[in-house]
Amino acid sequence: MARRSPALFGLLVLSAIGCTGPPAEVVIETRVGEVQARSDLEAARETTAALAEVGAQWWAQRDQRRAAADSSSAEIRGEVSASVPEAIAYDPVPPQESSSFAAQVHALREGPLDEAAMLTRNLAEAGAKLWPEIGPMLLADRDRPKREYKQVLALIGGDVPNRYGHFALHWKKAHGYDVRVSEDWFEDLLGLAHARVSKPLHPVYRDALLTVALLRAASKAAREDPKLVADVVATLLDSGYVLDGTFRDEVGRAIDAIGDPAIPPLLRESVAPEGADEASTAARRAAYATYCLDRMDRLHPSRAIEAVSHERLLLADVLQAYAIVRDGEAAPLLLDHIDADAPGVRRAARAAFESYVTGPLPSVRRKSIRLLGGRTSTQRAELSYREHARLAIRQRLQTTAPDLLEPECELRLAGGLVDAQCEGQPERLFRAYVSLLDQRRMARRDATVARALSSDDHIAGAAMLDTLLSDGSDPVDPDLIAPFYSEVAAEIEASGDPARAAQLLRKSAMLLADADPDRARELSVDALVLEARVEGVDERGRMMLLGTARDLAPDEPTVSAALGQLEAQIDESSSGTRGRLRVYLLALLACLTLLAWVGALLHRPREPARQP
Structure with missing residues (x-):
């Protein structure tokens, strides 16, 4: 036939x-x-x-x-049969080096298919060290067409978007159709029976396994090294458009796996390049970053800021990202952090809000409205971020500092001209409010310093100053607190705590490093001498500390005396050790001599017995 x-x-x-x-x-x-x-x-x-x-x-x-x-x-x-792949040599553990990573990638692509599951799991465990190899592979062009990947992924219910970005399986699932939709391509592809994949599609199946393994490895790299998060997120967003978006559904889950550290880079990536066409890849990529934030429930500024409020560095990064995004809903939330105790958070919030109220006026989107009678009119579609900032700062001043408020003004004059005085009102109000907050913080700082210096309990006063310095408050006059730290250090040394006294002396030296370097060096030498007296420090450590002190102050008698005393202790200890070794050696020789004598007696030849 x-x-x-x-x-x-x-x-x-x-x-x-x-x-x-x-x-x-x-x-x-x-x-x-x-x-x-x-x-x-x-x-x-x-x-x-x-x-x-x-x-x-x-x-x-x-x-x-x-x-x-x-x-x-x-x-x-x-x-x-000549079609059976030959075994490829590799170390069957998660790769830690580039050579091992490359060998396992080659084995997954060309080796026996029975080993594909183990190799896929190993590659998924590749960490931050191998990110330079992982990223380019995610963005590499594929040799096989998208339709062949769709055939393989259809076996597990993998939803692949069409040319318009529409996910048909997810849409059907949401509308009551009985369809299978995979929510974990990694495990579903590993659980797929090889017999269900036609032989011509085996290379596509292998590449799909490699891709999902690399996506997991990318998430793991971002969790291991915070410095890689921005690069990983940008690469994942780009990989969502490789092969016409074939892997985008799984890419979204890889971004979700990074967690809240992905919020700042996603915020920045959600802003499309200026002038980008809505149908361009750059604009669609920015929209996809927005979608990822929405799926993580971090799109609204209040949710994003609340999620990272317990981590200062991450919170500062999120606040700083709004200087680029300029979401109007974030304006009042930024004002909540412009007086934060953490200096990094405070600076980030101020810089972000300043971007709202400075620079040229933002363009305003307008919409057409059809009126009764068939006429049309245009109105603003939404408030600009500048208007949001103006309303937020005016509302804050009405609550906390009404004396700083200015009268309301009209931005647009007759003929469409812009009133420059009214245009600059949000910036003036913001700077006046920041100045007021700084004055209040300075007053609180000075009151804390005065209370600490006047305290009857000097140790408690030093603890108050430690808190003031550690919370990132504005610098305190070193001439005020450095002498106080030195006095407290003398009291603590007398009480028998040289380690704590040395810490206070080092703080005094750090405070005076710029204002009085000679005094700072003296305090550092005294701290080194005290640290050499701390219990638990061995002789080598004591010698290193005192040697550093001698380098800083060669003629300091305290250092020379401490070194002489330590050297005498070392000599005495060495002589005692030598004496004990001599005794041990003599005892050992005596034992050996006795054993030799006993051995000689036991092995002495006996005289033959006489005949009667």
């Missing part, structure tokens, strides 16, 4: 559908907007292509079954 072609099979299926009437299940999809609109002709073309694709897969599976049967017959006749 002549062999039918896949295209002929597709035509037969279409004919059968046309003769038998409508299908058992009709899916009606309604799309709104330019991007998702499709004509009936395009839908028919997609349906025809899908049917032809199913037919091609059926014929490929039939050929595979015939080839398997022929291979079995050949083995029975004693022939050896």
